[in-house]
Amino acid sequence: MIIFVKIKIVEENKKMLSEKKNLDEMDDHEKEQTTTYGSRYFTKSIPKYIVPDEGMPPRAAYQLIHDELNLDGNPALNLASFVTTWMEPEADLLMVESMGKNYVDNDEYPQTEVIQDRVVNMLARLFNAPEDCKSVGSATIGSSEAIMLGLLAHKWTWRSRMEAEGKPTDKPNIVMGADVHTVWEKFARYFDVELKLIPLREDIYTITAEDVVKEIDENTIAVGAVIGTTFTGQMDPIEDINNALLEVKKTKGWDIPIHVDGASGGFIAPFIYPDLPWDFRLEQVRSINVSGHKYGLVYPGVGWLVFKDKSDLPDDLIFNINYLGGLMPNYSLNFSKGSNTIIAQYYNFIRLGMKGYTKIMENMLENARFLGKKLEETGKFEILNDKILFPLIAVKLKNCDFDAFHLSEHLREKGWIVPAYTLPPNADDITVLRMVIKESFSKDMVEMLFKDIMASIKTLNQSLNERRKAIDEKGNPTLLY
Ligand SMILES: Cc1ncc(COP(=O)(O)O)c(C=O)c1O
Structure with a gap:
């Protein structure tokens, strides 16, 4: 967030002008006699509102910012966030090595794209995609982007179906419980879809299949179900919801997909509860998101979106861009993004394997x-x-x-x-x-x-x-x- 505080800028300007005289570099002799903290930068205020005319030595800039960040909480004591705060040194090294690679430059960094595709393949199998399906997917910045892209695809599919049947397409809705993360409501508002939010009760903090059946209609683009809710870490009854939607499909002909929000649970269930059917084993589950940066055990920002089958992602949502070299299919909200979290996800998969992940989850x-x-x-x-x-x-x-x-x-x-x-x-x-x-x-x-x-x-x-x-x-x- 940018806050322009005019008065402060004027004050800072004045201060910097008066300090400018003293901003000459220390000579070598002076440097030898003291530490970074002994340099003049530690008795001046740090620029806050305007880019300074003169810079400072890298060590001083590092130390000033590093010390200021001590005011943040300690990630190791942070029980608020699901996000990974520790990785192995080898993962750190790989991440530093690939920090300068823009993921979207597939033509320049083709191997990074190959690695992303391997991860998507591994995830589709982890989520039990049937053998006869051609699963597709993509790395995202996090589960939020993945959820928006997943739901957008379902909106498109719903609209095409309605158009083909000669029905109106002006009132799409999405059904979910109030136990969803705020990004679901964001999707509804940003992408102009009516939100049908099922309230929780005093004693049940998830939804039920009956709740869902009451809310759906012909205009429902998808039902949202969560495995590992943000609020209590519980799970919506995904199998029951699937069965109820299958019944609706049979009786009313409405083919309503489920998008499963596996932001946290999607990386736990496959290892701890492999027999729990919550994923592509269920017919109506057509797309799943998962946060690599939560229990995928990668630093922030990586999420994953996987569609059960290629047909769940309408072709006209995929942009083929050619100005970075070859022809690259792209389904994302953001264009540029780092590659290193994608690489770190692959590192975890081959380093830990099923057994390694399971052991960590069990602990x-x-x-x-x-x-x-x-x-x-x-x-x-x-x-x-x-x-x-x-x-x-x-x-x-x-x-x-x-x-x-x-x-x-x-x-x-x-x-x-x-x-x-x-x-x-x-x-x-x-x-x-x-x-x-x-x-x-x-x-x-x-x-x-x-x-x-x-x-x-x-x-x-x-x-x-x-x-x-x-x-x-x-x-x-x-x-x-
Ligand atoms: C259930 C659920 N869905 C979605 C999100 C958003 O995920 P991200 O932070 O990866 O965008 C979260 C974040 O905590 C979550 O718990």
């Missing part, structure tokens, strides 16, 4: 369940995703006079990033804390987090009691929480 799940059990035993927490199918825990506080936001804030003071939020409508009076357990979060870390959670609860209770005792001048108790 994460074991540590998540261990944390869940410990929290539950205190009597202060109710686990909302009680089976803990995926390595995250969503808990509601019980028997406490403070709320999840207070606890979250308190943990932040200790460095832990544990978000508190309310669930979507109609379960929005429930406030939860969510802890995503990642590969690099050991049992030892779980124990330290648990200790700090309990210490925070104790401190919050103590301060609450003190405040309760406090009486204002009029004799009323002054409650803070």
